[in-house]
Amino acid sequence: MALTKADIVEIIQEKTGNPKNLSADTVETIIEIIKNSLQNGDDVLISGFGKFCVKGKNKRRGRNPATGEDLMLQPRKVITFTCSNKLREKINR
Amino acid sequence: MNKLEFISALKTEANISKSDAAKVIQIFFDSMADAMAKGERVEIRGLCSFYVKDYKSYTGRNPKTGEKVVIKPKKLPFFKCGKELKERVDY
Numbered sequence: 082m083a084l085t086k087a088d089i090v091e092i093i094q095e096k097t098g099n100p101k102n103l104s105a106d107t108v109e110t111i112i113e114i115i116k117n118s119l120q121n122g123d124d125v126l127i128s129g130f131g132k133f134c135v136k137g138k139n140k141r142r143g144r145n146p147a148t149g150e151d152l153m154l155q156p157r158k159v160i161t162f163t164c165s166n167k168l169r170e171k172i173n174r
Numbered sequence: 175m176n177k178l179e180f181i182s183a184l185k186t187e188a189n190i191s192k193s194d195a196a197k198v199i200q201i202f203f204d205s206m207a208d209a210m211a212k213g214e215r216v217e218i219r220g221l222c223s224f225y226v227k228d229y230k231s232y233t234g235r236n237p238k239t240g241e242k243v244v245i246k247p248k249k250l251p252f253f254k255c256g257k258e259l260k261e262r263v264d265y
Contacts, residue, residue: 126177
């Protein structure tokens with residue numbers, strides 16, 4: 082089973098004793114802050130967890146795999162995640 | 175943005191105390207880390223998903239000395255960007 086937003090809300094509710102709607106709102110705000118920061122090109126560094134980075138990709142020549150046609154892929158931005166050592170150790174324990 | 179800046183942002187935007195903001199952020203990321211430690215997937219709609227990928231043992235090289243080293247099998251979280259985040263970052 083995957084951990085979803087609803088599960089996280091529940092865990093926060095249990096651990097803080099805050100009501101469910103407040104916990105849900107806080108989780109939404111957290112997610113919005115991360116998205117906003119990345120949208121503005123600002124990396125998000127969470128010590129003990131990892132780093133979300135915005136990386137620019139150059140323009141390159143690609144190919145449409147269905148038709149085999151050549152096309153130019155425009156420069157774009159992608160998000161990368163680097164796992165912190167602490168998280169890595171936790172997963173490999 | 176680091177964790178401290180994150181805490182201040184959450185404090186302002188959610189109108190909660192700094193200690194509450196710090197606590198919730200900690201629980202938020204800890205719950206994801208705990209799930210991954212158990213080998214579970216994490217899926218946050220619109221933001222990202224993670225799953226734990228197994229890597230086999232292989233012989234690598236120390237790039238500095240050229241020496242051969244055996245890399246033990248390992249697990250790493252594999253990050254996948256959510257659709258909404260992708261569209262917002264690359265508009």
